[in-house]
Amino acid sequence: MAKLSAVLATTHHPFFYKATELTPTAEQIPQAAEWKAKVEAYRETLTAAEPDILVMVGADHFHQFFADNYPTFLIGKQPRYDATFYNEEREFGIPKYVLEGDEDLSGFMFKGLLDRGFDFSISHELKIDHSIICPIITTRPAADLPVVPIYTNIFAPPLPSPKRFWDLGRAIREIIDEYPTDKTIAAVGSGHLSLELGGPRQFGETGPDPVFDRNAIDWLSHGDIDSILQNVTFESMSGAGNATHGFMDLILMMGIAGRIEAAYVDELDLFHTREMYMTWYPEGDPR
Structure with missing residues (x-):
């Protein structure tokens, strides 16, 4: 059976690469050097796990899916995935990527999730945006491992409940544990803490x-579920910031x-997040 060697949960700040790599040192924000050092230290937690496949x-x-037809949960199943979208290149300086897929694990995961009562959509023409590419940049910049991308609806109401997200995580874990392979799998996911986008609290001194x-x-x-x-709740997340639902x-x-x-916890307070x-x-700290 597969070995789940690491689970990573991270925020995804689209300006990281531009702020630390594309901006001249003299023009960088004051936190740039510390930010880069923290990310490099975090990257080692995935490297130490020696994964063969990444579940992302x-x-x-709202690059491919919109409020009129936004899938609640979706999995990609294709041999490779293109990234990035033009506005992400233009605004954030995020480079284009091609990520290799693992169609066998995608198919096994899709069937296992259906069997457990999760009515997933499936895509054979998924293009990846910065919610997955930012963690690739920060945790596996070589982009040299096959991925199984899973998308969730945190933007277009009605949204699944926090309990549903927890239950989905438990189902994914069961399926990984049952996957008939000797390969090692790591799961890497990104979301938000309190976050305001386009609202009056967006540019405060903290989140x-x-x-x-x-x-x-x-x-x-x-692990205090x-x-x-x-x-x-939906109300408490909305009260914390209009995009805080990414916490799910x-x-x-x-x-x-x-x-x-958690074996590793770190954070950095930027001016707005x-x-x-x-x-x-799950199998013990390999470091």
Whole structure:
């Protein structure tokens, strides 16, 4: 059976690459050097796990799917995936990528999720956006491993509940554990802490809700799904920032890991958001 060697949950800041690599040193933001150092340290948590395949969790930022027909959950099943979209190149400096796929694991995952009551959509012509490419840049910049991309709806109401994201994570874990292979799999997913996009709290000195951020990191790092389900609702996420619903993808990643302590937790407070980097090792810390 497959070995799940690591689960990574991270925020995905689209300006990271531009801020740390494309901008001349004299013009970089004050946090650029620290930001880059933190990302490089985080990258080592995935490298140490020695994965053969990456299950990647993200969300489409209205590049391919729109409010009139946005899939609740979707999995890609194709031999390769193109990235990035033009506006992401133009605004964020994110380069184009071609990621290899793993059609066998995608098919096995798709059937397993259907069998467990998750009515997934499937795509054979999926193009990847920065919710997956940003974690590739930060955790596996060589982009040399096959991927199985999973997209969730965190943008277009009605949204699945936080409990549904946790349950989906547990189902993904079961399927990985049952996958008949001797290969090692890592799961890497990205989402948000408190986040405001286009609203009055977007450009504050911190993220829009530092209290939510502090609690969220604490709950995730301790595998405390009970506290999350008691405290995190659509209303509380909206109150923390109009794009905070991306936190549910981080709940999903904790679901894959289970009720265990994170082996690695780091964060960085930028002027309008808090970045978070977290890794669980279900089979024990290989470092």
